[in-house]
Amino acid sequence: MSGTKLAGLAVSVALLLSFWVGTGQAQVGYVRHLSKLRIKDLEGLAMRLQRSINPEKYACESYFDYVCSRNKPLFSIMGHMxxxxxxxxxxxxxxxxxxxxxxxxxxxxxxxxxxxxxxxxxxxxxxxxxxxxxxxxxxxxxxxxxxxxxxDDFLGVLDRFVRTAKNDFSSHPILAKLSTYKQKFKxxxxxxxxxxxxxxxxxxxxxxxxxxxxxxxxxxxxxxxxxxxxxxxxxxxxxxxxxxxSRNKPMSYYYSTFTVHLYMTLFNSTERQRDFTRFREAVECLKLPQFVNVLDEARMLAVIYLKSFRNAWRDYSSWIVSQPQNQEIYDQENSILQKYHLNNKRLFFTLYAQNFCEFGKDLAEHVFYLGLNQNPDFFNIYSCGFQTENPMNCV
Structure with a gap:
């Protein structure tokens, strides 16, 4: 794939959107039960994902084949039909x-x-x-x-992202723009x-x-x-x-799509300003294959998406335990998903991965899936065994 198309991808997935939609539930207080509409939509999402996953493929050997080689993937970011x-x-x-x-x-x-x-x-x-x-x-x-x-819930997740990202990026202009757009979107x-x-x-x-x-x-x-x-x-x-x-979707949906791409927007700016020597050292530490290394834009996107995935996963994990009602929602959703041999973490990994099916196996596995391949929870959920190398600290 050409550098131009990869560059276009970096631009096209910039300011995407959204958050957990709690239709039919109280905005404040302790949420004890999912609404019937939330349960129905969650089951619908699970059935669609179940049909798109290829159980004949081994997730640990090739996650691309597992989530992309059967039927039409469930694209979950804006831009898809x-x-x-x-x-x-x-x-x-x-x-x-x-x-x-x-x-x-x-x-x-x-x-x-x-x-x-x-x-x-x-x-x-x-x-x-x-x-x-x-x-x-x-x-x-x-x-x-x-x-x-x-x-209200959409604006809430956007506001939480801005507050969290400010701890790492302080006064980044993109955060100021998102704050302004949040006011306009009211x-x-x-x-x-x-x-x-x-x-x-x-x-x-x-x-x-x-x-x-x-x-x-x-x-x-x-x-x-x-x-x-x-x-x-x-x-x-x-x-x-x-x-x-995105209405009535679980939080695992929003963090694996919207939050990932918001972080991508930030890192797409900050990583391109890094010292070239240090950036090259990080790429070498990641042991990217030669076909990625020879294409500047592919190297850049590999680092951008690694860091974006990692931060989105961190934020999702923090959300689960941040309030008692969040943990309860998470557990209730998992009890519903269990009969489809899924859970929220599997939803997170699958929805994230399926957004890159159209770019082919090589680019998906070696550029966009780096965060997946270095995530301990991913290895545990799919029973991939102990991971001896973890280059997460390269960048």
Whole structure:
């Protein structure tokens, strides 16, 4: 894989999002039981993971083969396509929404033009990719109606990350930006008003009978005119979509996705400023294979993701024991997951690993999985035996 694609990965996974969603539970006090909705969604997540894991492969020999070689992995970070059932429901909600405006009509006209040329599922996917801000509109609309547990909990995990990271990074500008974005995201709906969406797509021309023209116009719009490709609007959109995608998930989901990539954002900045000689010594200590060493960006990402995984695992482990109710939630979730031969720690490792299936076995094993391969809990959970070498202290 080229250095350019790896560099693109480092940028694309920057400010992703989220946190444990306690729908139907008290915000304060001692939480004693998971809601029925939380239990149902946890069982659904477990069944999907169970179908994606390949039990014929040995996790200790190749974790990539174990989590990536069977069926479609459960991608869990923003940037990947939602499940078709979720897309169908969002499109239905958008179509049935009583507010009528020009941008929504252009979305529907594009969908009609696509369906004359392509299969229905392909048109749902294309419509989502080209009109993401309108999906942000329908997702955030309910957040205006009183207090939202999902939004409050999402902001809570972001706030905890900023507080924890400040102990190591003090006044890093990324932490200041995240604090500012957290304040803005308290009212995400303000970024998806019908009037703003009409202005976003005002210059876009869509024809029901001309799918090819529509695609060209949309590509041109996205490159030259879209206000949701960069800046605060893009962050609000990404966070809104992730908030919807991550509702009712366990904490092991959020720390293995959102927190990892927040740390990646920090280390992507700090590691590139390190003294080259000391960085080279760290890479040599890690004993990276030659094909990684000859590519500067691969070496850099290996260190960035090692440190990001390590810190996210530390924070998750600390969360479990930080309050009695956290330990109780953790134990209750494990009792539910047990019948699927899973637990929260397995969820953490699997969800983290499956986000890199698309980059192939070599890069996954030697760049993104370094933290997994050096984690004592990973070795214990999968019965890999005693680890004689642990180069975690190299970086």
């Amino acid at each position: 939602p499940q078709m059932s979720e897309l169908f429901q969002l499109m239905t909600d958008l179509q049935n929404d009583p507010e009528q405006f020009e941008a929504k009509q252009k979305l529907l006209d594009f969908f009609i033009s696509c369906n004359s040329k392509h299969a229905l599922e392909d048109c749902y996917r294309q419509t989502f990719e080209y009109f993401k801000p309108l999906f942000g509109y329908i997702i955030t609309k309910p957040l205006l109606e009183g207090s939202s547990h999902e939004l 009212s995400p709906k303000i970024y998806f008003h019908a009037g703003d969406l009409n202005r976003e797509y005002r210059s876009l021309r869509i024809y029901r009978e001309s799918y090819e023209h529509n695609v060209r116009n949309l590509e041109q719009h996205r490159k030259l005119n879209s206000t949701y490709e960069l800046g605060v609007q893009r962050t609000m959109l990404d966070w809104s979509l992730y908030l919807h995608q």
